[in-house]
Amino acid sequence: MLLSDPWMLMGAVLGLYLYDAALLLFHNEVVLEVRRRDFVVSGGSALEFGGRHLFLPNPCCPHRVLLRLAWSAAASPPRQRARWQRARLTLVTLAPWTWLLLGLFFVGLPGALWLGTHVVLLGWLLSTYLVIVAMLVQVYRCRKALNLSARAVLALAFDALLCAPFALNIVRKISLRQEAVPDLRRAASSLLSPVQQTVLLGLLRERIRTSLDFAEPGSAASNSLRACLKHFEDSAP
Incomplete structure (x- = not known):
């Protein structure tokens, strides 16, 4: 990519970052995005792609679990x-690295392209990969606390080093790899605010009732769906 095409380069960086951050959720899945004091519920977009719902996390907050x-x-x-x-x-200890990378990509890179010198751009490139390597070293050192195998860390490193914008999503990727997570019923009662519990209930009513249209009335699947919906309705504030 030539230095005379800064907008194309920035568009490619943004596109790769968003592509890597996007998730396709199954009909029975939701995402909880952790904020400082609460959680936000999302079931993805209303439009379906191959029977799955597109979810795109807040691109300005790559540090959120x-x-x-x-x-x-x-x-x-x-x-x-x-x-x-x-x-x-x-x-949480990885959050500063993601903020630093966000600044390097969307403040530092436009500045380097605006100056238009190969030396400045090379300096930006070296700084970016130095931050990525430092973050990966911390991930490796904390792999047990993060419930990651050495192979999983290697896979994260391969993605981040092969395509630098992918490194912005490391916190998200690690959190999504976690198998030891609370189930949705417990999360709804202990982690969600009353407002978000209401949002979750509305989403589940829509999704479960759609699933009931494809289940045989009185079958085990139908009874299980109704029992699941009743549990969330009874637990709603």
């Missing part, structure tokens, strides 16, 4: 929930 939960999943044991809390606290 994501939980991908199914409303039909079984309850998680206490030990798993403890492991999740440990991983969540460890992910």
